[in-house]
Amino acid sequence: MLLLQAVLLLLVLPSPGEVTTTEETLPKEGCAGWMAGIPGHPGHNGTPGRDGRDGTPGEKGEKGDPGLVGPKGDAGETGVPGVEGPRGFPGIPGRKGEPGESSYVYRSAFSVGLETRVTVPNVPIRFTKIFYNQQNHYDGSTGKFHCNIPGLYYFSYHITVYLKDVKVSLYKKDKAVLFTYDQYQDKNLDQASGSVLLYLEKGDQVWLQVYGDGDHNGLYADNVNDSTFTGFLLYHDTN
Numbered sequence: 001m002l003l004l005q006a007v008l009l010l011l012v013l014p015s016p017g018e019v020t021t022t023e024e025t026l027p028k029e030g031c032a033g034w035m036a037g038i039p040g041h042p043g044h045n046g047t048p049g050r051d052g053r054d055g056t057p058g059e060k061g062e063k064g065d066p067g068l069v070g071p072k073g074d075a076g077e078t079g080v081p082g083v084e085g086p087r088g089f090p091g092i093p094g095r096k097g098e099p100g101e102s103s104y105v106y107r108s109a110f111s112v113g114l115e116t117r118v119t120v121p122n123v124p125i126r127f128t129k130i131f132y133n134q135q136n137h138y139d140g141s142t143g144k145f146h147c148n149i150p151g152l153y154y155f156s157y158h159i160t161v162y163l164k165d166v167k168v169s170l171y172k173k174d175k176a177v178l179f180t181y182d183q184y185q186d187k188n189l190d191q192a193s194g195s196v197l198l199y200l201e202k203g204d205q206v207w208l209q210v211y212g213d214g215d216h217n218g219l220y221a222d223n224v225n226d227s228t229f230t231g232f233l234l235y236h237d238t239n
């Protein structure tokens with residue numbers, strides 16, 4: 001390297017034999033008389049640079065307006081029954097109902113009396129004076145009451161006694177179940193009576209009859225003295 005520099009230096013330095021004349025013909029300020037050149041045209045625009053980095057997130061905006069109401073949702077499941085409420089006040093009594101059919105079906109009553117003296121013993125006494133026999137359950141031709149409605153019946157009789165003693169029995173199904181005896185006192189009118197409750201089946205028959213021999217048949221009736229026989233259903237059998 002040092003060798004190369006030394007060679008170059010020898011080439012630059014003037015050799016001793018040459019005459020240097022350039023320094024006398026050229027002024028020392030040889031560039032002072034040069035004129036400046038015209039400025040060149042502006043260069044072309046460069047290619048766009050690369051995109052910059054993302055900016056920092058902005059501040060949170062204000063809350064927006066409420067949205068539109070959405071469609072109605074499906075029905076929910078049935079809830080648990082609530083606790084029973086307190087008892088309410090009594091309501092207003094309703095109107096009276098129409099009479100039921102049974103009010104007629106379960107009617108049975110009769111009330112009858114003697115029209116003449118009884119002279120025939122050992123047969124049912126025929127009461128032919130009809131006070132009431134709407135249902136015709138009492139048969140005036142036989143003197144017997146026919147049970148059409150099973151149930152409890154009330155029977156009673158009030159007998160005027162004249163001229164002879166009276167001994168009568170109330171019969172049910174050919175059996176005497178109630179007895180009444182009155183001894184006649186001369187020149188007086190007596191009364192004999194009896195009453196009873198009897199349970200009757202449908203088809204049972206009830207009647208009054210002179211009991212014993214025919215001498216105790218002093219049953220009497222005229223325009224001002226009655227002898228009566230009455231019966232009615234107290235209440236029907238609900239079975």
Ligand SMILES: [Ca+2]
Binds near residue numbers: 182184185190191
């Ligand atoms: Ca008497």
